[in-house]
Amino acid sequence: xxxxxxxxxxxxxxxxxxxxxxxxxxxxxxxxxxxxxxxxxxxxxxxxxxxxxxxxxxxxxxxxxxxxxxxxxxxxxxxxxxxxxxxxxxxxxxxx
Amino acid sequence: xxxxxxxxxxxxxxxxxxxxxxxxxxxxxxxxxxxxxxxxxxxxxxxxxxxxxxxxxxxxxxxxxxxxxxxxxxxxxxxxxxxxxxxxxxxxxxxxxxxxxxxxxxxxxxxxxxxxxxxxxxxxxxxxxxxxxxxxxxxxxxxxxxxxxxxxxxxxxxxxxxxxxxxxxxxxxxxxxxxxxxxxxxxxxxxxxxxxxxxxxxxxxxxxxxxxxxxxxxxxxxxxxxxxxxxxxxxxxxxxxxxxxxxxxxxxxxxxxxxxxxxxxxxxxxxxxxxxxxxxxxxxxxxxxxxxxxxxxxxxxxxxxxxxxxxxxxxxxxxxxxxxxxxxxxxxxxxxxxxxxxxxxxxxxxxxxxxxxxxxxxxxxxxxxxxxxxxxxxxxxxxxxxxxxxxxxxxxxxxxxxxxxxxxxxxxxxxxxxxxxxxxxxxxxxxxxxxxxxxxxxxxxxxxxxxxx
Numbered sequence: 001x002x003x004x005x006x007x008x009x010x011x012x013x014x015x016x017x018x019x020x021x022x023x024x025x026x027x028x029x030x031x032x033x034x035x036x037x038x039x040x041x042x043x044x045x046x047x048x049x050x051x052x053x054x055x056x057x058x059x060x061x062x063x064x065x066x067x068x069x070x071x072x073x074x075x076x077x078x079x080x081x082x083x084x085x086x087x088x089x090x091x092x093x094x095x096x
Numbered sequence: 097x098x099x100x101x102x103x104x105x106x107x108x109x110x111x112x113x114x115x116x117x118x119x120x121x122x123x124x125x126x127x128x129x130x131x132x133x134x135x136x137x138x139x140x141x142x143x144x145x146x147x148x149x150x151x152x153x154x155x156x157x158x159x160x161x162x163x164x165x166x167x168x169x170x171x172x173x174x175x176x177x178x179x180x181x182x183x184x185x186x187x188x189x190x191x192x193x194x195x196x197x198x199x200x201x202x203x204x205x206x207x208x209x210x211x212x213x214x215x216x217x218x219x220x221x222x223x224x225x226x227x228x229x230x231x232x233x234x235x236x237x238x239x240x241x242x243x244x245x246x247x248x249x250x251x252x253x254x255x256x257x258x259x260x261x262x263x264x265x266x267x268x269x270x271x272x273x274x275x276x277x278x279x280x281x282x283x284x285x286x287x288x289x290x291x292x293x294x295x296x297x298x299x300x301x302x303x304x305x306x307x308x309x310x311x312x313x314x315x316x317x318x319x320x321x322x323x324x325x326x327x328x329x330x331x332x333x334x335x336x337x338x339x340x341x342x343x344x345x346x347x348x349x350x351x352x353x354x355x356x357x358x359x360x361x362x363x364x365x366x367x368x369x370x371x372x373x374x375x376x377x378x379x380x381x382x383x384x385x386x387x388x389x390x391x392x393x394x395x396x397x398x399x400x401x402x403x404x405x406x407x408x409x410x411x412x413x414x415x416x417x418x419x420x421x422x423x424x425x426x427x428x429x430x431x432x433x434x435x436x437x438x439x440x441x442x443x444x445x446x447x448x449x450x451x452x453x454x455x456x457x458x459x460x461x462x463x464x465x466x467x468x469x470x471x472x473x474x475x476x477x478x479x480x481x482x483x484x485x486x487x488x489x490x491x492x493x494x495x496x497x498x499x500x501x502x503x504x505x506x507x508x509x510x511x512x513x514x515x516x517x518x519x520x521x522x523x524x525x526x527x528x529x530x531x532x533x534x535x536x537x538x539x540x541x542x543x544x545x546x547x548x549x
Contacts, residue, residue, distance in 0.1 A: 005246060006242060007268050007269050030241065034237075051224065054227065057230050058229065059233065060130055064472075079132075
């Protein structure tokens with residue numbers, strides 16, 4: 001279920017991408033964080049307890065929203081715009 | 097001067113005004129900024145294909161935001177503007193940058209550091225749950241992405257941003273359930289005399305507060321955020337009102353206690369730091385004209401002490417004028433004097449704000465042992481207290497022992513909170529336990545970085 005709620009700017013081009021292998025979509029101008037959290041409720045599992053995380057500062061400071069893309073790139077979801085056709089597999093994190 | 101002799105880091109209000117001033121004197125600075133479109137955080141711009149008006153985005157500040165943005169747009173061809181570029185290291189005369197996976201070195205002779213601020217976070221149990229964001233993040237979600245952080249939102253903490261964000265959310269159609277302010281109404285009344293020096297800013301604050309009440313949004317003052325509940329995401333929030341614990345179901349929480357300066361670059365540059373009681377933080381020292389302790393390095397805006405966006409514009413212009421004067425240019429000294437006078441006025445207002453929204457002195461003592469302080473490395477308040485119990489009290493030693501502040505964010509989110517817990521547990525003054533030292537790279541770099549030849 002979605003975490004974020006869209007309030008404005010609904011009228012934008014729809015961009016398809018895949019999340020954990022499932023086809024989903026976002027809108028042109030969405031960050032990856034927005035695109036993911038308007039169709040899911042977390043971005044990754046944490047590194048020490050595998051608890052779900054969904055970013056925190058949205059300004060590139062907290063480093064809580066690093067995700068791995070299908071092409072191997074690691075990016076901060078809050079600072080990276082969605083491109084059509086991207087594939088994102090959420091990392092489960094580790095429970096140490 | 098050659099085009100790359102002067103570098104400005106940060107394209108917020110301070111960096112943009114600094115660049116504009118240098119261009120007005122015939123120079124071509126390099127302006128490096130991590131964001132896509134500049135403007136900084138408070139005047140952050142929405143993506144180009146979004147259609148909301150500046151009035152809808154920035155409210156009373158629309159004309160200021162527009163002026164800052166149009167200044168940057170007008171400068172694009174006059175300066176070496178490098179958006180989406182991270183400065184991850186700074187040494188004498190050289191900056192290390194990363195842009196689109198390519199690392200490069202940028203030489204400089206003169207540097208204006210305008211790195212801005214982030215929210216100051218005092219964690220509560222549950223703050224790592226999905227649905228919990230900083231107040232700044234809540235505002236960015238709305239301004240930059242047209243989204244609310246949830247369907248039913250509670251805002252908590254303190255500071256002017258608390259009321260502004262709650263107002264902006266409600267105005268944009270979000271469901272704001274409550275505002276939980278840790279400062280008491282009596283503190284705000286006490287602060288009135290010093291706040292009257294900036295009547296327009298004071299009036300806006302009173303307006304937001306009144307608007308919330310007039311629109312039926314509960315504002316609780318003098319209450320303490322206790323914890324956030326939920327398994328996979330936020331389900332409710334709990335706060336302490338005197339002796340009573342109160343709970344409210346919600347699916348999102350935005351919280352922060354004012355702002356903290358981003359000082360890592362100044363630290364790597366070797367700038368002297370001094371304790372600021374007003375900011376409750378160690379800050380890079382700057383003289384009234386914007387000079388740091390390091391020759392050729394100037395400091396402007398919230399990165400060297402929180403004063404807000406208006407002050408940042410002035411400080412950016414002032415630092416540029418000082419740089420020009422130091423390099424033999426004939427500057428408009430009357431303008432420099434006027435900027436310094438106006439900044440002093442804002443500094444007095446800032447003292448008033450600190451009275452109105454005082455730091456919650458009992459936060460560290462009340463933080464439960466099980467609470468996560470460092471969200472990167474998942475270090476708890478109890479872990480920190482155990483380290484202190486072993487005899488450590490200097491915050492970098494504590495970091496070495498228990499890893500608090502050692503994770504990916506390098507203590508941006510937890511550093512001040514950890515320092516508070518160390519000081520409280522060690523029975524020492526907050527100023528005496530030190531500050532987390534900056535380390536390069538100040539933000540994570542990917543493996544496989546290409547190096548520019």
